[in-house]
Structure formats: C-alpha cells, structure tokens
Amino acid sequence: xxxxxxxxxxxxxxxxxxxxxxxxxxxxxxxxxxxxxxxxxxxxxxxxxxxxxxxxxxxxxxxxxxxxxxxxxxxxxxxxxxxxxxxxxxxxxxxxxxxxxxxxxxxxxxxxxxxxxxxx
Amino acid sequence: xxxxxxxxxxxxxxxxxxxxxxxxxxxxxxxxxxxxxxxxxxxxxxxxxxxxxxxxxxxxxxxxxxxxxxxxxxxxxxxxxxxxxxxxxx
Numbered sequence: 001x002x003x004x005x006x007x008x009x010x011x012x013x014x015x016x017x018x019x020x021x022x023x024x025x026x027x028x029x030x031x032x033x034x035x036x037x038x039x040x041x042x043x044x045x046x047x048x049x050x051x052x053x054x055x056x057x058x059x060x061x062x063x064x065x066x067x068x069x070x071x072x073x074x075x076x077x078x079x080x081x082x083x084x085x086x087x088x089x090x091x092x093x094x095x096x097x098x099x100x101x102x103x104x105x106x107x108x109x110x111x112x113x114x115x116x117x118x119x120x
Numbered sequence: 121x122x123x124x125x126x127x128x129x130x131x132x133x134x135x136x137x138x139x140x141x142x143x144x145x146x147x148x149x150x151x152x153x154x155x156x157x158x159x160x161x162x163x164x165x166x167x168x169x170x171x172x173x174x175x176x177x178x179x180x181x182x183x184x185x186x187x188x189x190x191x192x193x194x195x196x197x198x199x200x201x202x203x204x205x206x207x208x209x210x
Contacts, residue, residue: 006171010127010168010171011123011127013164013167013168014126014130014131014134014168015130017131017134017160017161017164018131018133018134018137020134020161021133021161022134022137024137024138024141024154024157025137025141030149030150030153033141033150033153034153037153037156037157041160041161041164042160045160045163045167048164048167048168049167049179049182051171052167052168052170052171052176052179055171056171056176061179064176064179064183065167067183068163068167068182068183068186071186071187072160075190076160078190079156079193079194079197082194082197082198083149083152083153083156083193083197083200085197086197086200086201087147087149089200090147090149090201092147112201
C-alpha cells in the first residue's frame, strides 16, 4: 500500500514539474513565468520528496526528505520575491495585454524604497 | 515503457524546456528564472533517482543542491538589482 502511494506521488510530482517547465517555456512574460516556475515546481518537488520518504519507510531517511521539503517551501517564495523585485527594478517589460500595474510610480528607482500613494 | 523510464522521461523533457527558456530568454532575469527552475528540477530528479536506485544517500545530495540553488538565486537577484557583485563593493 505504501509502495503504491509512493509511486503515485512520484508520478504526480514529475507531472507537476513538467507543467512548471511548460509554463516557463510558453508563458509570455517574466512574472507569469515566475509564477509558474515557483509554485508548480515546488509542489512537484514536495510530492517527490514525500514519495521518497514513503518508499524508504525509515525514520532517519524520512526526516532528511522532509527537511528538504520544508527548506524548499521556505526558500522558494523568498527567492522568487527577491528575483521579481530585482527584475521590476531592472525594468523588465510586462506583457502587452497587462491591464494594470499597481506598482507603477510608487517605487523610487534611485533609492529603491516604496513610497505610498498619499506621500507628496 | 517502464515506470522509471516514464519518470525520467518526464523530468528530462522538463529540464529541456527550461533549457530552451535559458537559451531564448530575452533578458537576464528570464535566464535567472530558468536556471532556478533547472536547479529545482534537478532536486526532483535526484529524489526520483534515489528511489529508483534504492540509494537513500542521494537524498542528502538533494538537500545540499537545494541550499546552493537558493544561494545562487539570491546572488543573481543581488547582481541584477545592484548591478555589481556583492563581494566587490566599489
């Protein structure tokens, strides 16, 4: 039973990682690509690590796999946020069909600080 | 087609698609995103390889690679935002 569940988790994880790669290859804009790569790939690796922990069935190995999972779940949003912020400052163009960019005009590009809409 | 062939095929295709974005990406942040995705996909590949080969020692490798990939992403972001390498203050 645990083997069946483990294999199912591995296949689901591989499928999620493939979906993330398809999104990165085909979406039109950096920020859309980043949304695909961060969320879907992290979920895929999470499924794979859960499947590995179930397959080996040993506590010491399962703790290592779950440590990898927790570490990825903590660092993936941090890394994506840092990279998206850097890309926004670098002036990466948005997709032509983008309807609203709520950050436009609120970032001071010289000092890299956020100024609210109410400040003069 | 065996099951591990299916798993390795899916992940190889995924890494190849990320590689096309790495080659094609119009700007430097696009390439940084593609490299980050390739590192995460490699972590998943190592996890699947450890299960298929029945060698749990490879899971340690996956943990180390996840750590180094995060450091690489942050260093790339720092380079893109500040325009200089973090250890070379002018």
